[in-house]
Amino acid sequence: MPSRSSARLAALTVAAVCTAASVVVVASPAHADTVRIHDIQGTTRLSPFNGKAVTDVAGIVTGVRGYGSSKGFWMQDPNSDADPATSEGVFVFTSSAPKVAVGDAVTVSGTVSEYVPGGTTSGNQTITEIVKPTVTVVSGGNAVPAPTVVRAWSVPAAYAPAGDPAAGNSINGLKLRPNRYALDYWESLEGQNIEVANTRVVGATDPYTELWVTVKPQENDNRSGGTVYGSYTAQNGGRLQIQSLGPAAEFPEANVGDVLRGATTGPLDYNQFGGYTLVAQRLGTLKSGGLEKETTRKQKKGQLAVATYNVENLDPSDATFDAHAAAIVRNLQSPDIVSLEEIQDNNGATNDGTVAADQTVRKLIDAIVAAGGPAYDWRSIDPANNTDGGEPGGNIRQVFLFNPDRVSFTDRAGGDATTAAGVTKVRGKAALTVSPGRIDPANAAWNASRKPLAGEFVFRGKTVIVIANHFNSKGGDQGLTGQYQPVARSSEVQRHQQATLVNGFVKDVLKVQRNADVIALGDINDFEFSGTAELLEDGGALWSAVKSLPKSERYSYVYQGNSQVLDQILVSPSIRRDGDLAFDSVHINAEFHDQISDHDPQVLRFEP
Missing domain, CATH: 3.60.10.10 (Endonuclease/exonuclease/phosphatase)
Known part of the structure; x- marks a missing residue:
């Protein structure tokens, strides 16, 4: 597998140099009237407002990231539309530590951008962002929009649509079908506040304070509690990476088979090293699954x-x-x-x-x-x-x-x-x-x-x-x-x-x-x-x-x-x-x- 540390260093370098270096431009910059977040997100992976200026986009702050190269905050429209393909959340890239708090009602003016974690050559999907923002805090202490609860039946069994051959098999321009494909389902929630509950760990905590859970506990499971990758057509769409907005020292040291009891909630991000990632405001409580290291039997004398x-x-x-x-x-x-x-x-x-x-x-x-x-x-x-x-x-x-x-x-x-x-x-x-x-x-x-x-x-x-x-x-x-x-x-x-x-x-x-x-x-x-x-x-x-x-x-x-x-x-x-x-x-x-x-x-x- 590729080296995680070297890839991270490259990613930080790319992000630190200029966010625009990883922008996918599909439209010429032009002014747009005031729009809602779901209008910005649109019904494909690329915003119909990509490259355009937007003014006074309203939302409630659901998460603040004041560290790393991707400083900013997530905001969400508490009044959703009726289209399951359009997310109600979006990330606002501020470049420096944002001066907002969770629960603030804000309006944001800026430019819509499609940022590719890891750079355009990485093959990663994009994150729809508002960049170069002007942020106005309208009020504080507001109720955060209730998270969308992700359940086992929420995520379709089919993993992803086939990409457009004319675009090198990219799925970026395809209309999202969140009821049919797992990747479309997760994309339809990009930037939005979500919740998973009582999820089993399928990837142990790593040195970067990340772990993996599954929201589909019976999806190709094994006796250790893991999720087995057994064919090229069974990619296990119920897997989800978990990070935390809290201190690294408070992140649980989890093994496969452990469970995050209760609710884990926060905005849904897209990460260079794992795709869709729940960045937790609240983490469930770790419950050990009791996994023990195995010992094989001794060979017989003649073996x-x-x-x-x-x-x-x-x-x-x-x-x-x-x-x-x-x-x-x-x-x-x-x-x-x-x-x-x-x-x-x-x-x-x-x-x-x-x-x-x-x-x-x-x-x-x-x-x-x-x-x-x-x-x-x-x-x-x-x-x-x-x-x-x-x-x-x-x-x-x-x-x-x-x-x-x-x-x-x-x-x-x-x-x-x-x-x-x-x-x-x-x-x-x-x-x-x-x-x-x-x-x-x-x-x-x-x-x-x-x-x-x-x-x-x-x-x-x-x-x-x-x-x-x-x-x-x-x-x-x-x-x-x-x-x-x-x-x-x-x-x-x-x-x-x-x-x-x-x-x-x-x-x-x-x-x-x-x-x-x-x-x-x-x-x-x-x-x-x-x-x-x-x-x-x-x-x-x-x-x-x-x-x-x-x-x-x-x-x-x-x-x-x-x-x-x-x-x-x-x-x-x-x-x-x-x-x-x-x-x-x-x-x-x-x-x-x-x-x-x-x-x-x-x-x-x-x-x-």
Whole structure:
């Protein structure tokens, strides 16, 4: 997924430079007579008054935001029209801390603008605003218009209309149908005071004091209380981001499955990092759902346990080594082989040419021993500097940990950042030409992305070839709440190329030895139902073991309130046929506010 902190910095920069830089102009500026808020909002996503001056627009202040780059206030007309497509609320952008209070009756003169959070290239929808305002307070202490209460049946099951092909599939110009589409429903309330009650948390509190709830508690729900993203046509329109107008210190620390009891009320905003967002004047009371971190079962003596775990940019300066060690020893039950993703070099994001990661790995191994785990050995290949993506200078890579008391590693010299591993035959069995080695590292499919790490292991006399992966991220894809529907997933192009190469390598192994035990695992950065997974599985060479779980339990990551699969363990046919095969997605991070990584690890147990 794209970096949240870097994207936020860019957004603040864009907003701070000039609001007009993100204005969508659909009409030439011209004077307009006094209008009502619902006239300004109109029946599409773009105001019919966009770019025009308006005078003496009346409303009651429902929320004041005096911080950040988007200072201003929301106001609402207490006398609504009869059209469900037109919102009665609007945001007034003041640029400096506004001099109004909730309950003030005001009139506003200014220019109507369509602001795009994140800039026009972000693909986000617009927020209808009044900018460069002259604000007159008519009276204070007025009753705030009663919030529109959002209930489960309020939000349609269908997610979004198909966009206009003549406008690049944008939905901006389409007439809103709030009774038919979820995104149209939320848009019809933009800027308006709304209320949700007794809502279940589906995305844990993040470092930016945000969380996600669902107003449709039975929409693709799972036993943890989350909302599962199980197909491209089930986007879960009941999800809603919650922020607060109150102090950050008072924001609840919520996990998935917790409930905000009572009413949460405030204006409905549109946020760059999640779309429609209730900015709460009043937050419900947090009621714990009792979610606990999972522990998988220990492998049997004759079973090989193989795990994948994205440790999120781990470098020696981090404070999470002990926590990661405890997770590997206790929650994962000390797997025999652990594929680690996002191991950074010895000085992390310091961009000085360092590529070795031995200090990072050694610090983790020592912490595992201190936590009561095995003294793992390890193998990896240092990347060429700044060629594998991730934080500049961090040089993330995959690393194999293995327990030498149960597993041996077959070393074949010659593997480095640029040498391609091949497949040969040794004593009638498939073998790697270099071990550890990288799969086709010079191929353009791996540009600015991690190259797969292949290694040959032996367990109880049986050879197992393991391929550790970290595919291209989803950065650059259009957002689910964006103006383009259906969304374009441009990042798939590179992942599809990567999946084809890994699938081809596995097929090369199986050509040499039909019953070879091969595992391809890691942060695939794509769903089990995706085209990427289909290409990895092509021809039956591999099968994603997460499909052995019920659909409601298939997830390793939570993004914008959607529980989804990004991490996978795929196995060759000989492993899949093991009658005692067991796969477990061990939920210890993604659903918790105190996560040490944004990914959950997975474990596979089988008998080679």
